[in-house]
Amino acid sequence: MLSPSFPQRAPWGTANKLRAWQQEALEQYFAADQRDFLVAATPGAGKTTFALTLAVELMRTGEVNRIIVVAPTEHLKTQWADAAARVHIRLDPRFRNSDWAPARHYHGAVVTYAQVAAKSSVHRHLTEDAKTLVILDEVHHGGDALSWGDAIRDAYGPAKRRLLLSGTPFRSDTAPIPFVEYHPDESGARISRTDYNYGYGRALADGVVRPVLFHMYAGKMRWRTTSGDELETHLGQDNTKDVTSQAWRTALDPEGEWMPAVLSAADRRLTEIRHHVPDAGGLVLATDQTVARAYAKILHSITGQQATIVLSDDATASERIEKFSAGDQRWMVAVRMVSEGVDVPRLAVGVYATSSSTPLFFAQAIGRFVRARRRGEAASVFLPQVPVLMGLANEMDKQRDHALDRQSKDDDGLEDSLLESANREEETSDALTQEFSYQALSSVAHFDRVVFEGQEFGQLAEPGTPEEEEFIGFPGLLEPEHVHELLMQRQSRQSRLREAREASAGPTETTTLPPPLHRTLKEQRQLLNSLVGLYARQKGEPHGAVHAELRRICGGPAVAQATVTQLQSRIEILRKRVRS
Secondary structure, eight states: OOOTTSOOOOOTTTOSOOOHHHHHHHHHHHHHOOSEEEEEEOTTSOHHHHHHHHHHHHHHTTSOSEEEEEESSHHHHHHHHHHHHHTTOOEETTOOTTTSSOOTTOSEEEEEHHHHHHOHHHHHHHHHTSOEEEEETTGGGGGSSHHHHHHHHHHHTTOSEEEEEESSOOOSSOOOOTTOOEEEOTTSOEEEOOSEEEOHHHHHHTTSBOOEEEEEEEEEEEEEOTTSOEEEEEETSSOOHHHHHHHHHHHHOTTSSHHHHHHHHHHHHHHHHHTTSTTOEEEEEESSHHHHHHHHHHHHHHHSSOOEEEETTOTTHHHHHHHHHHSOOSEEEEESOOSSOOOOTTEEEEEEESOOOOHHHHHHHHTTSOBOSSTTBOEEEEEEOOHHHHHHHHTTTOOOOOBSSSOSSOTTSSOTHHHHHHHOTTOOOOHHHHHOOOEEEEEOOEEEEEEETTEEEOOOBOTTSHHHHTTTSSOSBOOHHHHHHHHHHHHHHHHHHHHHHHHHHOTTOOOOOOOOHHHHHHHHHHHHHHHHHHHHHHHTOOHHHHHHHHHHHHOOSOGGGOOHHHHHHHHHHHHHHHHO
């Protein structure tokens, strides 16, 4: 049986196996009859099948007689060549810039964007030498560098037809994407124009992709700064950008308790899924090679099995991915291979253990888990309870376009340069280690909630408790329309379990769970007001003047609107002044 991603196809107009969106997109393509056509389809929807079906039809009618595919990575060159062979198109994945032309028994070649940028004249000759269809896979990579965009325009300017494909048709910067049209919106900003769009929400309704459940984990983090101060906060509470970043990095430290607890929960979820899908696998997305190996050791201690480690600078990375895809191993840990580079349909559980936070990187990462093989498969992705990731999880079905007229940072408050370093294969350093220098002291994990289709289910629970298990142990096969109902039932059961356990434990029960945020804010406001009163009496100043000075020094809104972190910073200043 062939994967639904690459089924055998007859020429367009005679196939009865095309998905509805693929047929619709083909009809729109031929109705538009234009040189450039941009298709944005969610990862796992079948862009490769659509592109190759179109290529077969264009070759059958004599519109083109050469096919060139431009892919983001070396690994994808082989995937494209294998997929093309299934529809009787012979593409050379080993074409080199020194070849000048593919062998006569090939219909064309598969190359990478970097390969084109290295010597665009070779690829321009290849394009001009025949009536060429150029398929630009994940075309947003064409804007990775100014020189890349210029080279791609030079190489494929003479092409007879250009098909632009993308699962995430936007970038985190304002670099223009080659051959994409930009038109002003209502505000005058130039926005990319997509000729055919097939988003995650529609694909989920059609049963083409899996539903994705996001398991959010919070917890208490403690670390020491370069000045020797020890800081402590709860991941997921309302903190400043710097505190959130350091708490996030503390959580990802393999020496703490947070990562082992989350990996253990993810493995229990994988076990539940494998009861129904025996070959289901899991993927941990790591920030760098050192922590990837550490995560693999933790997984080995949990499962008793070796995890497959995939590093982008490893010459055997593609072979490792293919072997894992064809086997039934439980876990793979990947670094720098998340961006369209890991295509393993059996992946059903993910752990987002990386510091990247842009919408583009997140969409590419989650795209590794949405490819459906049969009805009822659902994916579970475990995330740190960080506001930016929470927002992205709530906006899974949001349609985005590429905007040229905006600043280079997203509204998430974290640096988008993290994406560039995470996707650039030749780099091995972690961007956060350069931003902060600190020592992680301890981390404790708590289950926080499940996010599905923008709605939240569940409440704080300690790992290993029945309350957490309610959202780990539900069935491995779920119809999308039943997921919401099941989550509502599990939320009610979780509440009943907690009430029963607390009633039986009595008042002596201890817990590591943080107090509700509203109680913390109330206590911090009372403490701050008490200190303000004491300091005002010492200095003979009005209370309002002391509050105004604290806002000037620390920033932030008035006390009633301030976050816990903002209140704490004002309290610390007053404590020092009162002591002095």
